[in-house]
Amino acid sequence: xxxxxxxxxxxxxxxxxxxxxxxxxxxxxxxxxxxxxxxxxxxxxxxxxxxxxxxxxxxxxxxxxxxxxxxxxxxxxxxxxxxxxxxxxxxxxxxxxxxxxxxxxxxxxxxxxxxxxxxxxxxxxxxxxxxxxxxxxxxxxxxxxxxxxxxxxxxxxxxxxxxxxxxxxxxxxxxxxxxxxxxxxxxxxxxxxxxxxxxxxxxxxxxxxxxxxxxxxxxxxxxxxxxxxxxx
Numbered sequence: 146x147x148x149x150x151x152x153x154x155x156x157x158x159x160x161x162x163x164x165x166x167x168x169x170x171x172x173x174x175x176x177x178x179x180x181x182x183x184x185x186x187x188x189x190x191x192x193x194x195x196x197x198x199x200x201x202x203x204x205x206x207x208x209x210x211x212x213x214x215x216x217x218x219x220x221x222x223x224x225x226x227x228x229x230x231x232x233x234x235x236x237x238x239x240x241x242x243x244x245x246x247x248x249x250x251x252x253x254x255x256x257x258x259x260x261x262x263x264x265x266x267x268x269x270x271x272x273x274x275x276x277x278x279x280x281x282x283x284x285x286x287x288x289x290x291x292x293x294x295x296x297x298x299x300x301x302x303x304x305x306x307x308x309x310x311x312x313x314x315x316x317x318x319x320x321x322x323x324x325x326x327x328x329x330x331x332x333x334x335x336x337x338x339x340x341x342x343x344x345x346x347x348x349x350x351x352x353x354x355x356x357x358x359x360x361x362x363x364x365x366x367x368x369x370x371x372x373x374x375x376x377x
Contacts, residue, residue, distance in 0.1 A: 147217075147279070147281050147304045147305070147308050148209065148214060148217060148304065148307075148308060148342070148345055148346075149181065149214060149217060149218045149279070150278075151199050151345060151346060151348075152164075152174065152178050152181060152214060152224075152345065153176065153178050155174045155178075155348040156174045156175045156177070156178035156179075158348075159174055159348060160173060160174055160175030161173050161174075161175065162174050162348070162350065162353070163164065163350040164176075164177045164210075164345075164350065165207050165210050165350075165351050165352075165353060166324075166350060166351070166352045166353070166369050167205070167206060167207060167352070167353045167354075167355065168330055168354075168355060168361070168364075170206070170207045170329050171207075172207045172211075174348070176201075176279070177207075177211065177214070180211045180215070181211055181214040181215045181218055181318065182215075182218065182275075183215070183267075184211055184212060184214075184215025184216070184218075184219075184266070184267075185215045185216070185218035185219040185276050186219075186276070187215075187267050188215065188216060188219045188221060189219050190280075191207055191246070191278060193221055193222035194220075195219075195221070195279070195280070195283065196220070196221070196222055196283060196284065197221050197222065197245050197246075198221070198222045198224050198242050198243050198244040198245060198287065199212075199216050199221050199222065199223055199224065199244065199245065199246050199247070199248065200224045200226055200238075200239055200242075200244040200247030200248065200249070200257070200260065201213060201216075201224065201225050201226065201247075201248050201332070202226040202228065202235065202247055202248065202249040202250065202253055202254075202256070202257060202289070203224050203228070203237075203248060203249065203250045203253070204228050204248075204250060204253075204330070204354070204355045204356055205327060205330055205331055205336070205353040205354060205355050207353075208241065208248075208250070208266055208354065209331050209353075210331070210341070211226075211266070212248050213331075217279060217285055217304060218276060218279065219279070219290070220276070220277070220279035220280065220282065220283065220286060221285075222283075222284045222285055222286065223285065223286045223287075224238065224239070224242045224244050224286070224287045224289075224299075225286070225288060225331065225332035225337075225359065226238055226239075226247075226249075226289075226332060227332045227333065228250070228253055228330065228332070228356070229330075230256075232256050232258070234245075234257055234292070234297070235257055236258060236259055237296070237297070238289050238297065238299075239257070239259055239260055240259060241296075241297075241299060242287050242289075242299055245260065245261070246260060246261045246262075246263065247260050247261070247262050247263070248262075248263045248264075248266075249262050249263070249264050250264065251264045252308055258274065273280055279304065281304045281308070282303050282304075282305055283303060283304075284301050284302070284303060284311075285302060285303050285304040285307065286301075286302045286307065287299040287301065287302075287332055288332075288333075289302055290301045290308065296329050300360040305315060307338065307342060308342075308346070310338055311338060311342035311343045311346050312343070312346055314338070314339055314342075314343040315343035315344070315346045315347050318339070318343065318373065319347060319373065320347060320349065321347045321348050321349055322349070323344070323347075323349045323350075323372045324347055324349065324350050324351070324369055324370055324371050324372050325343075325344050325349065325351055325352070325371065325372065325374060325375060326338050326340075326351075326352045326353075326354065326362065326365060326369075326371040326373070326374040327340040327341055327351060327352070327353050327354060327365060327374075328354045328357050328374055329357065330356075330360050331353070341353075350369075352365050352366075352369045352371050357371065362374075
């Protein structure tokens, strides 16, 4: 059972439970599962096929999570792009990875060139036939290193490698009733692999800080009753 099967199971068992909470938007497990299904269908209808690379250039948000899981449900390969990267750095990552399409937050979209850009999520509707299950051993994400000593390197993950890593962390750091806080970007393995994905495997509620600012982090901790956080 991979991430999307777990999401659907928690949506069935706990549809009204918060899946992701942010300063501006909260989405339940039931709502997230519907959004992920709709995005997967939308991507397939656009002609994207298993293995195609999709850029994800968005600050921590419900949108980031929905696009990532929707792409995985469609069997696609996500390329997260840190919102702090410069235009030339973004162009290199997109070209090097062979990205076909890039979801870029409206305020960031002008930084992206050379590929088709989507800066607003489509209007999604329920229904339609389920897509075939994605191969858990196919490439699902390419995470780029910082490139501080040379060109960034693309590190390829499968759904299985991400899932097994998340399960190991979940057994040590988070429970179903926890509300972990991600204060760094999901485009980095720290927040993604040590906060969000482990919480998803257990059906916990994750609080996302859009971008780090100490006062905003403290406000979210108090507002949502965060139980733990990972700072990398």
